[in-house]
Amino acid sequence: MTGRETLAMDPDTVAQALTVDTVAQALTVDTVAQALTDHGYLPDEGLATAVFLALTLRRPLLLEGEAGVGKTELAKVLAAWTGGELIRLQCYEGIDAAQAVYDWDYARQLLHLRAAEATGETAGKSTDAIEADLYQERFLVKRAVLRAIEPRTGPPPVLLIDEVDRADDEFEAYLLEVLSDFQVTVPELGVFRTEEPPIVILTSNRTRDVHDALKRRCLYHWVEHPGFEREVAIVRLRVPEVSEALARQVAAAVEAMRDLSLYKPPGVAETIDWAAALGRLGVAQLDEQSVARTLGTVLKYREDHQRVEHHGIADLVKQAFDRGLLHG
Ligand SMILES: Nc1ncnc2c1ncn2[C@@H]1O[C@H](COP(=O)(O)OP(=O)(O)OP(=O)(O)O)[C@@H](O)[C@H]1O
Numbered sequence: 001m002t003g004r005e006t007l008a009m010d011p012d013t014v015a016q017a018l019t020v021d022t023v024a025q026a027l028t029v030d031t032v033a034q035a036l037t038d039h040g041y042l043p044d045e046g047l048a049t050a051v052f053l054a055l056t057l058r059r060p061l062l063l064e065g066e067a068g069v070g071k072t073e074l075a076k077v078l079a080a081w082t083g084g085e086l087i088r089l090q091c092y093e094g095i096d097a098a099q100a101v102y103d104w105d106y107a108r109q110l111l112h113l114r115a116a117e118a119t120g121e122t123a124g125k126s127t128d129a130i131e132a133d134l135y136q137e138r139f140l141v142k143r144a145v146l147r148a149i150e151p152r153t154g155p156p157p158v159l160l161i162d163e164v165d166r167a168d169d170e171f172e173a174y175l176l177e178v179l180s181d182f183q184v185t186v187p188e189l190g191v192f193r194t195e196e197p198p199i200v201i202l203t204s205n206r207t208r209d210v211h212d213a214l215k216r217r218c219l220y221h222w223v224e225h226p227g228f229e230r231e232v233a234i235v236r237l238r239v240p241e242v243s244e245a246l247a248r249q250v251a252a253a254v255e256a257m258r259d260l261s262l263y264k265p266p267g268v269a270e271t272i273d274w275a276a277a278l279g280r281l282g283v284a285q286l287d288e289q290s291v292a293r294t295l296g297t298v299l300k301y302r303e304d305h306q307r308v309e310h311h312g313i314a315d316l317v318k319q320a321f322d323r324g325l326l327h328g
């Protein structure tokens with residue numbers, strides 16, 4: 001099967017390919033790369049390979065990398081491509097099962113109880129029976145993890161567990177359990193499980209190390225800043241109104257900034273923002289003044305501004321021109 005044939009698949013066909021054992025034949029690294037590209041994401045070969053393996057081996061994929069290198073976006077694009085629902089779980093310090101898996105809708109349970117009392121429905125019922133009445137599935141608030149393992153027709157969802165490094169150890173241990181079995185027990189109702197596991201993407205900015213046990217469940221890929229030509233292509237794709245020459249200069253200037261040992265080196269997101277800002281200001285090519293005016297779109301720390309100014313903005317512009325032309 002050629003890449004084009006796979007790309008021509010409508011979402012239902014892709015979903016079918018992902019839910020039957022012909023997966024390995026239907027997908028190749030190249031077709032995965034092409035499909036992501038067609039959905040606006042330009043992966044390098046390493047990332048395309050990691051995605052291919054995650055899809056065909058049905059393993060969660062843990063993406064680590066600096067801020068703004070395209071970790072979260074990959075999950076969004078995967079959902080757009082496969083037609084699966086994107087279910088996002090944004091992790092934060094203190095997140096627990098009630099926010100990630102399920103909770104009971106106390107307000108509705110209470111209203112139900114009041115209504116039952118008012119109509120005399122509870123009269124003569126045992127406490128157990130009244131309680132059982134309150135723990136029905138319709139009062140269950142299904143959060144991301146439970147929604148991701150609900151039986152469904154159609155393509156498997158994409159479960160994005162974003163910034164897992166922000167969650168606490170206990171929560172990570174809990175995730176480990178879910179990712180091993182794709183099943184959740186709600187004591188009052190029973191076990192929820194799926195035969196068709198979701199596509200799982202975990203991301204981490206590495207503010208702390210994710211535990212080995214969780215890593216063992218996942219395939220791992222470190223997302224690098226894109227190479228120069230890829231970054232130019234991403235800017236061209238995302239900010240089509242800027243000229244190729246300006247896109248090249250911006251990508252080159254950002255590349256040079258990443259070598260300045262900044263506190264927060266710019267990611268692709270900043271490159272895109274910078275190009276868009278320059279475009280909006282009608283700048284046709286980089287010069288010292290336009291860089292100085294727009295530095296806040298690409299560097300978000302005062303110390304980093306000072307470092308770039310100390311390095312010399314004129315130098316940076318010259319470097320960007322040389323680099324941009326060199327590959328022109
Ligand atoms: N390879 C790529 N192809 C197309 N767009 C990309 C690529 N990499 C990054 N981007 C763009 O860069 C921006 C930032 O990406 P994203 O938010 O996914 O980064 P992130 O790694 O999740 O960052 P953070 O760690 O800050 O959450 C998005 O607008 C995304 O579209």
Ligand SMILES: [Mg+2]
Pocket residue numbers: 071072073162203
């Ligand atoms: Mg992100």
